[in-house]
Amino acid sequence: MATSNQSTLPPVVTMSGIVKRFPGVLANDHVDFDLRRGEIHALLGENGAGKSTLMNVLAGLYRPDAGIIQINGKTVNFSSPRDAINAGIGMVHQHFMLVPSQTVTENVLLGLDDPRFLMRLNEYDGKIAKLGEQFGLHVDPRAKVWQLSVGEQQRVELLKMLYRGVQVLIMDEPTAVLAPTEIDDLFKTLRSMTEQGKSIIFISHKLNEVTAIADRISVLRRGKATATGVSAKGVTTQDLARLMVGREVVFRIEKQPSKPGDVVLDVKDVYAENDKGLPALRGLSLNVRAGEIVGVAGVAGNGQRELSQVISGLRKCTRGEVHLAGDTVSNRPTLYGIQHGMAYVPEDRTHVGSSPNLSVTDNVIMKKYRQPPISRGGLLDMTEATRFAKVLKEAYDIIVPTVETPVRLLSGGNLQRVILAREISGEPTFMVAVQPTRGLDVGAIEGVHRLLLAQREAGSAVLLISEELEELLSLSDRIFVIYEGKIMGEIQLSVDRESDKVVETIGLMMTGTPLEKIGKGA
Amino acid sequence: MTETSSPQTGPRTGSFRIKLEPRLEEPPRWYPLVVSLAAILVALFFGGILIAFAGGDPFRSYAHIARASFGNIGVLSDTLVKATPILMTSLACSIAFRMKLWNIGAEGQFIMGAFGASAVVLAPIVPADTSPWIFIPVMIVAGMLMGALWGWIPGILKARFNVNEIISTLMLNYISISWINFWIFGVWSEGGFQMSPRFPDNAWLPRLLDYADSIPILRGLTTHAGLLLGIAAAFVLWLLIYRSRWGYEIRLIGDNPNAARYAGINISRNTILVMMVSGALAGLGGMSEITGVVHRLQTSPIAAGYGFTGIIVAWLSKLHPGVIIVVSVLFGALILAGREIQPSGVPKMIQGIILVCLIASDFLLRYRIRIVRAGSEE
Numbered sequence A: 001m002a003t004s005n006q007s008t009l010p011p012v013v014t015m016s017g018i019v020k021r022f023p024g025v026l027a028n029d030h031v032d033f034d035l036r037r038g039e040i041h042a043l044l045g046e047n048g049a050g051k052s053t054l055m056n057v058l059a060g061l062y063r064p065d066a067g068i069i070q071i072n073g074k075t076v077n078f079s080s081p082r083d084a085i086n087a088g089i090g091m092v093h094q095h096f097m098l099v100p101s102q103t104v105t106e107n108v109l110l111g112l113d114d115p116r117f118l119m120r121l122n123e124y125d126g127k128i129a130k131l132g133e134q135f136g137l138h139v140d141p142r143a144k145v146w147q148l149s150v151g152e153q154q155r156v157e158l159l160k161m162l163y164r165g166v167q168v169l170i171m172d173e174p175t176a177v178l179a180p181t182e183i184d185d186l187f188k189t190l191r192s193m194t195e196q197g198k199s200i201i202f203i204s205h206k207l208n209e210v211t212a213i214a215d216r217i218s219v220l221r222r223g224k225a226t227a228t229g230v231s232a233k234g235v236t237t238q239d240l241a242r243l244m245v246g247r248e249v250v251f252r253i254e255k256q257p258s259k260p261g262d263v264v265l266d267v268k269d270v271y272a273e274n275d276k277g278l279p280a281l282r283g284l285s286l287n288v289r290a291g292e293i294v295g296v297a298g299v300a301g302n303g304q305r306e307l308s309q310v311i312s313g314l315r316k317c318t319r320g321e322v323h324l325a326g327d328t329v330s331n332r333p334t335l336y337g338i339q340h341g342m343a344y345v346p347e348d349r350t351h352v353g354s355s356p357n358l359s360v361t362d363n364v365i366m367k368k369y370r371q372p373p374i375s376r377g378g379l380l381d382m383t384e385a386t387r388f389a390k391v392l393k394e395a396y397d398i399i400v401p402t403v404e405t406p407v408r409l410l411s412g413g414n415l416q417r418v419i420l421a422r423e424i425s426g427e428p429t430f431m432v433a434v435q436p437t438r439g440l441d442v443g444a445i446e447g448v449h450r451l452l453l454a455q456r457e458a459g460s461a462v463l464l465i466s467e468e469l470e471e472l473l474s475l476s477d478r479i480f481v482i483y484e485g486k487i488m489g490e491i492q493l494s495v496d497r498e499s500d501k502v503v504e505t506i507g508l509m510m511t512g513t514p515l516e517k518i519g520k521g522a
Numbered sequence B: 001m002t003e004t005s006s007p008q009t010g011p012r013t014g015s016f017r018i019k020l021e022p023r024l025e026e027p028p029r030w031y032p033l034v035v036s037l038a039a040i041l042v043a044l045f046f047g048g049i050l051i052a053f054a055g056g057d058p059f060r061s062y063a064h065i066a067r068a069s070f071g072n073i074g075v076l077s078d079t080l081v082k083a084t085p086i087l088m089t090s091l092a093c094s095i096a097f098r099m100k101l102w103n104i105g106a107e108g109q110f111i112m113g114a115f116g117a118s119a120v121v122l123a124p125i126v127p128a129d130t131s132p133w134i135f136i137p138v139m140i141v142a143g144m145l146m147g148a149l150w151g152w153i154p155g156i157l158k159a160r161f162n163v164n165e166i167i168s169t170l171m172l173n174y175i176s177i178s179w180i181n182f183w184i185f186g187v188w189s190e191g192g193f194q195m196s197p198r199f200p201d202n203a204w205l206p207r208l209l210d211y212a213d214s215i216p217i218l219r220g221l222t223t224h225a226g227l228l229l230g231i232a233a234a235f236v237l238w239l240l241i242y243r244s245r246w247g248y249e250i251r252l253i254g255d256n257p258n259a260a261r262y263a264g265i266n267i268s269r270n271t272i273l274v275m276m277v278s279g280a281l282a283g284l285g286g287m288s289e290i291t292g293v294v295h296r297l298q299t300s301p302i303a304a305g306y307g308f309t310g311i312i313v314a315w316l317s318k319l320h321p322g323v324i325i326v327v328s329v330l331f332g333a334l335i336l337a338g339r340e341i342q343p344s345g346v347p348k349m350i351q352g353i354i355l356v357c358l359i360a361s362d363f364l365l366r367y368r369i370r371i372v373r374a375g376s377e378e
Helices: A051-059 A081-086 A104-111 A123-136 A150-165 A180-195 A208-212 A237-245 A304-312 A334-340 A349-353 A362-364 A380-394 A412-425 A442-457 A468-473 A500-510 A515-521 B029-054 B058-070 B074-098 B106-122 B132-161 B167-186 B227-243 B244-253 B256-261 B267-294 B306-317 B320-343 B345-365
Strands: A013-022 A025-035 A040-043 A066-071 A074-076 A089-092 A168-172 A201-206 A215-219 A224-229 A261-271 A279-289 A291-298 A319-324 A344-345 A430-434 A461-465 A479-481 A486-492 B009-013 B016-022 B367-373
Touching: A013 A051, A025 A051, A025 A066, A025 B058, A040 A051, A040 A208, A040 A237, A051 A089, A051 A168, A051 A201, A081 A089, A081 A334, A081 A430, A081 A468, A104 A123, A123 A150, A123 A180, A123 A430, A168 A319, A180 A201, A180 A208, A201 A208, A208 A237, A215 A237, A224 A237, A237 A500, A261 A304, A261 A430, A279 A291, A279 A304, A279 A319, A279 A461, A279 A486, A291 A442, A291 A468, A291 A500, A304 A334, A304 A344, A304 A430, A304 A461, A334 A344, A344 A412, A344 A500, A349 B256, A362 A380, A362 A412, A362 B244, A380 A412, A412 A442, A442 A461, A442 A468, A461 A468, A468 A500, A479 A500, A486 A500, A486 A515, B009 B244, B029 B058, B029 B345, B058 B074, B058 B320, B074 B106, B074 B227, B074 B244, B074 B267, B074 B306, B074 B320, B106 B132, B106 B167, B106 B306, B132 B167, B132 B267, B227 B244, B227 B267, B227 B320, B244 B256, B244 B267, B256 B267, B267 B306, B306 B320, B306 B345, B320 B345, B345 B367
Parallel strands: A025 A224, A040 A201, A040 A215, A089 A168, A168 A201, A291 A461, A291 A479, A344 A430, A430 A461
Antiparallel strands: A013 A025, A013 A066, A066 A074, A215 A224, A261 A279, A261 A319, A479 A486, B009 B016, B016 B367
C-alpha cells in the first residue's frame, strides 16, 4: 500500500482516448483522464455530459468502443464490475445498492466467497468495525440497513468497497443525498482515505464542493473533456462554470420579438418536499406572461422536477400558491389544471408522459377522452379517436406505420412529438415543458423548438425547464436560475443574448451564487 | 426502425451463435395465435411423456380426453356446465388484472355470490312461490352485490391504506368459506346435514332439459342459462374495457399508473370500483353455479376452486374477454375429462404443463431468435 504522493510512479489510473457510443448519443468522445496516487480528482460536468458513462467504463459496467485503460501502467480490459474490483477499482453509485432488511455486516459480505458456508457473523462484525474505525466510517455493523440514515448507508457502501481492498474509489455525486453536516463528515473520511494511500474520483456538478475537496479537476461537456487534470488551486469558479456550461449557441432560431401579455402563471413563494420528504422547493417565485417563453436554468436535482409537479398538480406544496390566470391550481387535482388550459410535457417521456403498451391513438386522447366528440355517453367513439390520431400524425410528422402501433416502439423523437401533439392540440393557455429535448437527435430537437416557439407566437405562456443552457438561451425571453429550490436570479434576454457575461452569470447562479452578489464581484 | 445489433448474445455453439434480439416491431396478427398453439402442442408432447411414464398410452389417453369432453352432445353439455363458473371467475380476474390489481379472491367472491343468491331463497328475501321472472333477477342482484362487497373490502383497504390486495383477497377466501359454513351448519341446516334445503324450482336457472318436451334432443342436457349470463358478461366486459371511457382509464392505469395520474385519473377510486366489479362478476358466477347446478347451499361444490382456475384462464387468455370464453371451455373439458382418467394427479399436471409452456412462449413474442455465423456479422 502506497503511503504518499510519488510522482515518479505511473498514475494509478490512466484512461486515454475513451469513446463510448449509445444509440444516437456520443457519450464519451476521446476522453483522457488520469488519477494519481493519494489524490482526490473531481470530475465536473452537467447532467448528460458523460461523467457517469466515463466512470462506468472504468468500473467495468460498460465496455468502451475505443480507448485504453491502464491500471498502475498495465493495460486492462474489464468485462464486469468484478474484474474492476479485483483490479482495485470500486464505484459507489448515487443510488445505493444495499439490502435494507440485512445488517451492515451482511451487506458488506454479500457476494463474497468468504464466509463460505457457516455464517459466523460475529467475527466479521469485529473486522468491519475495525475497518470503519481506520477510515473514520462509524456505523454499527449489527444495525439493519433500513434503520440507517442516508449518510450511514453511504458509509456502508464505502465499507463494502474498502473491505474488498479497493485502491481507487469512484464516488458518483456522493453529496447529492446528504445533509450539510453529513457532507462535512464525508469530506473528512475522504481525506483520511487519501492519507492512507487510496485515490478518489469525485463526480459532482457543485462547484463549491469541488473546489473545497479536490486536488485536481477535470471537466466534461457534451462527452468531451474541456479540462483535464488542472490543479484545483489554479482555477476560479468562473472558469469552471464556463468550462462546464460552454457558451456557443448551436441553434440560431429566428424569432419575433416577444409581445408579452398578462401574467398567466404565477408561482408565489412555493415550498414543497421531494419524494424522500426533504425540502425541494424553498420559497420559489416566478411568473410567465402570455406570449413569452420563460426558461428555468439549473443543474439537475435542484427542484426542477418538483416545480413542474407542483404546477401540474402532481405534487402538493406545503406553502405558497400557484395561480393560473388568476385561479389557484396548486394543491388541486391534476384534472383541474388540465381542464383549465394547462399543458404539461413531463421530463420522463416513457414513465409519465406516455403509456408504452397502448397505441398512439390511446396516447393522444389521454387528455381528450372525457369530452365529446371522442367521448359519447360513457363510451369512446373509436372512429373519432382514430381520426383525431391520424390528423395529429400528419400535422406533427409522427413517423409510425399506423396509429394502432404501441408507442413503446417509437423512437424518442417520435414519442416526444406524440406528447407535444397531444399537449398542443388542447390549445393550452399555459404549457410547462421539462427537458423536452433530452436524448433527442439534432433534427428532432429543432422540431421541438419550433413547436415551442409556435406556442409562443400563438400567445400561449410557456415555462421551459431545461438543463441545456444553449436551448434556454436560444428560446427564452427571460431566464430564471434555480438552485436548491430557490431562484438565484432572473435575466432578461432581449439584448445581450449570447454574451459571455450572461453565460458566466448564469453559470455562477447555477452553482449557488445569487445574482446580487455577482454584480458586486464584477 | 432499422437494424440495431443487440448486446445480448447467446451461448456459442460451434461456429454458429444464437442471437436474441428484442422485437422492435409488432409481430403480425396471426403470430401470437400460432405461437400459443405451438406451445400447447409442446405441452401435450411433454404431457404425453408424463402419461407414458405413469404407464398409460398417451395417444389413447388424449383421444379419451377428447371423447369424454367433446365426443357427443351429452358430454359437450357437461363440459359447458363446467366451463360456466370458470368463465365468470376468469372474467372477474381479467378486469382486476387489467389494472394490475392481483385479485386472488375470485374464489371468495364466488362463494359470497352463491351465499347472496341463497339468502334470497333461505332468508327468505322473496317468498318461495315468486315467479322466476322476479326470483332470478333478484338472486342475480343479490349474488353480484355480495361479490362486490367481497371485492370492495380489499379495494378500499388497498386504496386507503395500501394494504396488499393479494394477501387481503386470499384471506377473505377463507373467511367466506367459514361464513357459509356458519349458515349451513346452523341456521339453514337441513335436518342437521351440512347443507341447506333444496331451492324451490322457480329459483332454478332454466336448463336445456327443461325444454326436452318440445325438443327431444335436449333430454338430459344440464347446460343452464348461466352460460348465457357468462357470455353476456364477457361481451359487456369487452365493451367496457375496449370501448368505454372507464375502460380506457383502467387500461391506462394498468399499463402506466404514472401516466394515468398525469392524465388526471383518480387511481384510488378506480381501485375500489374495479375490485367491486371484479367481485360482482365472480359473485355472478357463484349465483349461476348455485341456481343452475347445485340448487342448495353446500360448501364442497361451491368452494371447488373455480376462483383459482379463473386466475389461470384469465392469464392464458391475455385478459381478453373473447378468448376467455374459448379457454374456459377448454379448461372445462380438461377438468371433466381429467376426472375420467384419474381423479387427480396427471390431468392437473398436464394443466400445469400447458400453463408453463404458454407463459414461456410469451418470450417468443418479445424476442426473435436468430442464428448467425460467428464472426460473419456483428
